[in-house]
C-alpha cells in the first residue's frame with residue numbers, strides 16, 4: 001500500500017488528537033478562553049507568521065521544479081502581502097498595536113517551533129520541509145471543522161473568538177489545506193518504509209511543538 005498523509009496522522013494519533021482537541025481549542029470554541037491567553041497567542045502568532053514566511057522562502061530554495069517554486073512563492077506572497085496585514089488588523093481589534101508587535105520578544109515555544117521547521121528544511125529536502133509545515137497547514141483547518149461538529153461550540157455574537165473560527169473554516173483556507181494534503185499524498189505514495197519512519201518523526205515533533213504553542217497561550221509563558 002502506498003503511504004498517504006493520513007498514515008502520518010495515524011502513526012502520531014495521540015499527539016495529533018492532543019493538538020486538535022487541546023484545552024486552548026475547546027475553550028476558544030465555547031468562548032470561555034481568557035482574553036489574556038488569546039492576546040498572548042495572537043502576539044506570538046505574529047512572530048510565528050514572520051518565521052513561517054521564511055520557511056516558504058526556504059521551500060522556494062529547495063524546490064526542484066518550477067511548479068514547486070511557484071507554489072512556494074505563492075505561499076510566501078500570501079503570508080507577506082495578505083495574512084500578516086490581516087493579522088495586524090485583527091491584533092488591533094484586540095487592543096494590540098503594531099508598535100507593540102514590532103517590539104515583542106519571541107517566546108521560547110515560538111522559537112522552538114519555528115526554528116525546528118527551518119532547521120528540518122535546511123538539513124532535509126522539500127518533502128521533509130512540507131511534512132514539518134503540515135501540522136500548521138492542515139491542523140488549523142481540521143480544528144475549525146472539529147469545533148463546528150461540537151455542540152459545545154458557540155458561534156456568532158455568543159463567542160468573542162468567532163472570527164478566528166470563521167477564518168479557518170473559510171473555503172479559501174479549506175481549499176489550501178486540501179491542496180497541501182494532495183501534494184503530500186502524491187510524494188508519500190513513492191517512499192520506502194524507512195523514509196516513512198523519518199517523516200513520521202518530523203510530523204510528531206512538529207505536532208508536539210504545536211501543542212506547546214497552545215500551552216504557551218494558556219500559561220502566558222515567554
Ligand SMILES: Cc1ncc(C[n+]2csc(CCO)c2C)c(N)n1
Nearest residue numbers: 045048049052079083136137140213
Ligand atoms: C501556531 C500556528 N500554527 C498554525 C497556524 C496556521 N497557519 C499559519 S501560516 C499558515 C499557512 C499560510 O497561510 C497557516 C495555515 C498559525 N497561524 N499558528
